Amino acid sequence: MTEVDYKNVLVAEDSSVIQNLLKKILLFENCKITSAKDGQSVLDKYEKGDYDLIIMDFNLPVMSGLEATKKIRAIKNKKGKVPIIGISGNAKNLPESTFFEAGIDEYMQKPLDYDKLIELVKKYTGSAE
Amino acid sequence: MNKLARLRPRHPILSRKILIVDDNDINRQYLRSVLSDEDTELLSASSGQMALKLLENHIPDVILMDIQMPEMDGFECLNLIKERHTDYPSLIFAVTGFSDDFGNTSFKQLGFDELFLKPIKATIFKDQIGELLQKWREEKFASNHTLKLSDAELIEIKTVKELKKYASQKELLEIYKEFETETTEAIEQLKSHIASNDFDKILSILHTIKGNSASLGLTPIAKFSEKAEIEIKNHKTADLENYLRQLLALFTTFVSNYGRILNLN
Numbered sequence: 209m210t211e212v213d214y215k216n217v218l219v220a221e222d223s224s225v226i227q228n229l230l231k232k233i234l235l236f237e238n239c240k241i242t243s244a245k246d247g248q249s250v251l252d253k254y255e256k257g258d259y260d261l262i263i264m265d266f267n268l269p270v271m272s273g274l275e276a277t278k279k280i281r282a283i284k285n286k287k288g289k290v291p292i293i294g295i296s297g298n299a300k301n302l303p304e305s306t307f308f309e310a311g312i313d314e315y316m317q318k319p320l321d322y323d324k325l326i327e328l329v330k331k332y333t334g335s336a337e
Numbered sequence: 338m339n340k341l342a343r344l345r346p347r348h349p350i351l352s353r354k355i356l357i358v359d360d361n362d363i364n365r366q367y368l369r370s371v372l373s374d375e376d377t378e379l380l381s382a383s384s385g386q387m388a389l390k391l392l393e394n395h396i397p398d399v400i401l402m403d404i405q406m407p408e409m410d411g412f413e414c415l416n417l418i419k420e421r422h423t424d425y426p427s428l429i430f431a432v433t434g435f436s437d438d439f440g441n442t443s444f445k446q447l448g449f450d451e452l453f454l455k456p457i458k459a460t461i462f463k464d465q466i467g468e469l470l471q472k473w474r475e476e477k478f479a480s481n482h483t484l485k486l487s488d489a490e491l492i493e494i495k496t497v498k499e500l501k502k503y504a505s506q507k508e509l510l511e512i513y514k515e516f517e518t519e520t521t522e523a524i525e526q527l528k529s530h531i532a533s534n535d536f537d538k539i540l541s542i543l544h545t546i547k548g549n550s551a552s553l554g555l556t557p558i559a560k561f562s563e564k565a566e567i568e569i570k571n572h573k574t575a576d577l578e579n580y581l582r583q584l585l586a587l588f589t590t591f592v593s594n595y596g597r598i599l600n601l602n
Contacts, residue, residue, distance in 0.1 A: 222545070223519065223545055223548070223549055224515055224519055225512070225515050225516045225519050225549040225552070225553070226548070226549060226552060228511070228512060228515050229500075229512050229552065229553075232503060232504045232508050232511075232512065233500075233503040233504070236503055267541075267544065267545075267548075297544055297547060297548040297551075299540070299541075299544045299566075318548045318551060318552060319496075319548070319551035319552045319554075319559075320552055322499050322500070322502075322503065323499065323502075326503075
């Protein structure tokens with residue numbers, strides 16, 4: 209096999225079920241997944257690494273995904289502009305606009321439509337054919 | 338796809354597994370092509386014996402039974418199914434070209450749930466099956482009998498088909514195994530939070546279970562978690578122990594069946 213150009217995706221999701229599911233699904237799209245299970249570790253990992261995309265659940269412990277999104281958007285350089293796909297079961301019944309105002313690029317409601325998710329990942333990692 | 342094909346059918350297509358029993362290859366092929374869609378898993382048997390063999394490993398929603406078959410006819414096959422399983426959780430329909438197969442006895446007296454006369458009209462047939470299945474499921478849920486779930490009720494056919502596009506058989510099993518592990522832990526935590534009336538934590542766990550189970554097509558578990566979530570949000574918290582028992586029952590059914598269901602298709 210020739211060298212594969214992996215895209216680095218940070219997945220912020222506290223459930224290992226969804227983490228592993230996304231790992232398996234996105235591997236097909238040449239994505240290398242890094243997992244973060246709470247809002248603070250999303251920030252820590254994002255700061256240290258070099259990511260092409262973040263998939264962010266909003267219902268996270270320690271710091272919510274919404275808060276983490278706002279903090280990333282507050283970074284005043286290129287790093288603050290990473291694409292973020294927000295996912296949520298929307299436990300608190302917030303209007304979708306709240307998520308977009310926080311700075312996400314796309315929103316997906318759980319249960320996830322996997323085909324649509326892959327479409328979005330392709331769109332934002334520039335691997336669309 | 339043209340516009341007409343996208344119009345919603347009169348009845349929503351429910352996740353379902355259908356077993357076609359017919360000794361004639363062309364009839365089986367025809368029914369397959371009429372019934373095939375993303376929500377449906379189809380099984381075919383060319384004889385009564387083969388049908389019985391398949392039923393050892395599958396709990397379908399609907400069995401379409403040809404009557405005139407060599408060796409074992411549709412009546413005999415039906416009787417053997419009912420003998421082996423009391424309270425059988427599938428609808429069994431007779432499909433025959435000969436209305437006088439039944440003489441003066443009605444198909445209902447013989448134990449069939451419905452009779453379809455060949456030639457089968459593709460457009461109506463699919464709709465009728467959907468209608469009967471929906472009605473039957475509603476009745477099943479309304480009655481207080483212990484729920485016996487079919488394979489396709491327990492795990493949505495469509496979700497599994499979608500996941501299979503991305504995951505190998507082994508990976509698919511791993512994903513569901515992960516759900517088993519995580520949810521076993523979550524239910525343990527639920528028990529202690531219920532004991533201490535910690536409603537925020539209870540809600541958060543139910544929400545995670547709901548999201549996970551819905552993502553894996555485990556509709557009964559997802560629906561139940563959602564129902565419990567809504568009740569607690571509305572401060573109906575008197576019956577939490579009962580919720581826990583019901584959730585545990587559904588989860589146990591999932592645990593003892595998912596390996597069988599996913600290993601097959």
